[in-house]
Amino acid sequence: MLPVAAIATLALLWVWVPANAPSAAQSPSAARELRLAAQKADSEGKYAEAERLSRDALKSAESGGAGDEQLAAACYQLAEVLRKLGKYQEAEALHRRALAIRQKLFGAENADAAASINAVALSLGHLGRYQEALPLAERALALREKLFGAESRFAAESHSNIAAISQSLGDLPRAESEFKRALAINGKLQGPQQPAPAADMNNLALLYRAQGRDIEAEPLLRRALALREQAFGRNHPDVAMSLNNLAALLSSRGETRQADALLQRALVIFEASFGPQHPQVGNTLNSIAMNYLAMGRAADAEAPARRSLAVFEAALGAQHPHVAAVLVNCAGVLRANGKLEEARGMEARAAAIRAVAPGR
Secondary structure, eight states, rough: OOOOOOOOOOOOOOOOOOOOOTTTTTTTTTHHHHHHHHHHHHHOOOOOHHHHHHHHHHHHHTTOOOOOOHHHHHHHHHHHHHHHHTTTHHHHHHHHHHHHHHHHHOOOOHHHHHHHHHHHHHHHHHHHHHHHHHHHHHHHHHHHHHHHHHTSSHHHHHHHHHHHHHHHHHOHHHHHHHHHHHHHHHHHHHOTTHHHHHHHHHHHHHHHTTTTOHHHHHHHOOOOOOOHHHHHOOOHHHHHHHHHHHHHHHHHHOOOOHHHHHHHHHHHHHHHHTTTTTTHHHHHHHHHHHHHOOOHHHHHHHEEEEEEHHHHHHHHHHTTHHHHHHHHHHHHHHTTTTTHHHHHHHHHHHHHHHOTTTOO
C-alpha cells in the first residue's frame, strides 16, 4: 500500500437528506444531495455509511437524468470512498469512468479532469502498478500547476502522490524532495497545525525510517499524531495510522510494550472504521505479529501473522508486492515456531512474486 498521501478536500455545504427524500426520477438534484450526505459521512470517518450513500448517489445519477457532470462526480465520490475501504480495483474502474466523462465534457486541461487523472494514478499505486501510476501523477501535477499555480494545495497533493509512488519505485531522493515540497506548500497555506501538514510529516517520517533515519523520523511521527488527535479526535483512522507508524519505530528500538499498546489501540480504530478485512487492519496485524516476535512471544505472533496474510491476499490479490512482504514476515514467525516446511513454502511464494512484481 502506498504511504498515506495528503488528500485535498473541498469545504462543502452539508445538505440534509430526509428519510422521504424524492426519488431520482422525481428530482435530478437527488444525486447531488446523496453525494453531499456521503461526503459528510466520509469526513466523519463513517465509511460504511459513506459507501452506501455514494452508491445510492451513483444509481440516482445514472437513472435520474442528473446529467454527465453529476454522473462523473458520483463516480469520483464512490471511487474515493472505495479506495479508503481498500477496494482498489473497483475504485480504479470508477475513477477511469469519471475521467472519460470529464475529458469528453471539458477537455483535457480542466480542474476536474486533473483531479481524476491524479485519482487514477493513486489507485494504480495502491494496486502496485507503480510504473503506470507515475506518468499520470506527473501529468496531474503539470495540469494543476497550470490551472491553480505551483503553490496551490492541489499541487501539494500531487507532489505528495508522486513522492509516494517514487518511494515505492525505490527512488528515495526524489520521494524526499517531493514530500518536502508538499509539506512546505501545505504548511504555508494552512499553517503547521492543520491535518494536511500532519499527513506530510507522517509521510516524510516513513521515508526517513526506510532510510534508517529514525532520529529524524520520531519527532515528525509524534507531531503528526498530536495534530491528528487535535483535528479529528482520538478514534479517527488517520490517528490510527499515526499510532501504527510510531509503534513500528518504538518496536524497532526495543520499546515493545509501549509499541503493543499503540498497536492494539490502532487495531480497534481500524476495525471499527473499516471492518475486519481492510488492508490497514492487515497492516496493523502484521505489525502486532512482528512486535510479538520481538518480545519473544512467537506463539502469540502466529495468529495475527496468518490473519494479516489472509487480509492482504483477499484485499490486494495473491500476487501483490505487499503480499510478498507479509509472506516473508509470516514465514519468520513460522520458523520461530519450528514450522520450517511451511515457512519455506511462504518464502518461495514471496520470491516468485518479487521476481515479476518490481515496478509493475
